[in-house]
Amino acid sequence: xxxxxxxxxxxxxxxxxxxxxxxxxxxxxxxxxxxxxxxxxxxxxxxxxxxxxxxxxxxxxxxxxxxxxxxxxxxxxxxxxxxxxxxxxxxxxxxxxxxxxxxxxxxxxxxxxx
Numbered sequence: 001x002x003x004x005x006x007x008x009x010x011x012x013x014x015x016x017x018x019x020x021x022x023x024x025x026x027x028x029x030x031x032x033x034x035x036x037x038x039x040x041x042x043x044x045x046x047x048x049x050x051x052x053x054x055x056x057x058x059x060x061x062x063x064x065x066x067x068x069x070x071x072x073x074x075x076x077x078x079x080x081x082x083x084x085x086x087x088x089x090x091x092x093x094x095x096x097x098x099x100x101x102x103x104x105x106x107x108x109x110x111x112x113x114x
Contacts, residue, residue, distance in 0.1 A: 003031050008040060011049050016058060016083055018048030045090040058091060059100060059114050071107045 007028055011019040021043070024032060032049065035041045042055040050058070061080040066072055078088050092108060095101045101108040 001031075001034075003028075004035055004040075007031050008035060008051060011041060012051045012054065014049075016054065016081060017087060018044060018050045018054075021047055021049060042094065044094045048087070048090060055094075056114060059095060059098075062091065062095065063100065063110060063113055066110050068110050068113060071104070071109050073107055077108070 014020075032041070032043075036043065040052055042050045042052055044050065044055075058081065062077045064080050066076075074085060074088055074092070077092060078085075081088070083091075092101065092103075096103055096108070100110070100112055100114065102111050
């Protein structure tokens with residue numbers, strides 16, 4: 001629908017920092033539900049909204065040059081992304097939720113690649 005397209009463009013413009021859920025208008029909230037059902041967006045910790053394509057790119061960049069079974073720190077996760085811990089930590093938690101990594105202490109272990 002035109003509403004879905006418009007909102008998806010708005011979310012896409014936010015880039016790697018994601019679109020903040022708190023900026024959604026009352027009218028946009030049902031549209032977000034539709035986009036989520038269609039698999040076009042990923043919501044990270046009820047705070048950030050990413051288009052699926054952007055989230056997939058972030059996932060690839062975080063896991064770049066990290067073989068399955070290898071460990072990495074938060075600092076290493078940030079190597080290929082211009083993001084602060086404020087963004088990296090929720091993204092790493094989402095990667096854990098999706099089964100790409102598992103948290104062991106302060107590090108993450110790569111479980112599977114995208």
